[in-house]
Amino acid sequence: MSEDAPLIANYRVHVVPVVLALANPPWQREVWLDPSKFENLDHVFHTLFDDFCDADEPERYLGVSLRTQEEVVLMRELGVALNAAAHEATNDTDAEYLASAAWPEVVAVAGRLAQVMVTNDLRELAAMHDPEPRHGPTTSRHPERQD
Numbered sequence: 001m002s003e004d005a006p007l008i009a010n011y012r013v014h015v016v017p018v019v020l021a022l023a024n025p026p027w028q029r030e031v032w033l034d035p036s037k038f039e040n041l042d043h044v045f046h047t048l049f050d051d052f053c054d055a056d057e058p059e060r061y062l063g064v065s066l067r068t069q070e071e072v073v074l075m076r077e078l079g080v081a082l083n084a085a086a087h088e089a090t091n092d093t094d095a096e097y098l099a100s101a102a103w104p105e106v107v108a109v110a111g112r113l114a115q116v117m118v119t120n121d122l123r124e125l126a127a128m129h130d131p132e133p134r135h136g137p138t139t140s141r142h143p144e145r146q147d
Helices: 005-022 025-032 041-051 069-088 094-099 103-129
Strands: none
Touching (some): 005 103, 069 094
16 A cells, blocks of 8 residues: 555545536436536536646646556546536536536547546555465465365
């Protein structure tokens, strides 16, 4: 585990759920379009552009909320897609964003970024529990178990 791991974890606990939400259209409609729910796109934009990252210039968040260069590249793509959707949402409503022509690209990029971020987090978690790198196929630590 790197010495920066606690800082990264504190930022990612905000960033990863927002990226996952952007990748999930049914959840977006259920939560963001329901005025009784707390979370909305304003929260998403603050998380990704102001508070825990800068989707316009994500390079400076490498090692802070982003683990790899691949995450940086995908976060920039997500920022471009979100800005395109914002340009179309002239009244700045969540419903307009979700109906914009740019929204499918937001969902697609967020899906790719979510997959990369979760994979990287799982690798970091696995490294915390097994500091010796493995090469080749893994073997069961429980030979008596029949999987």
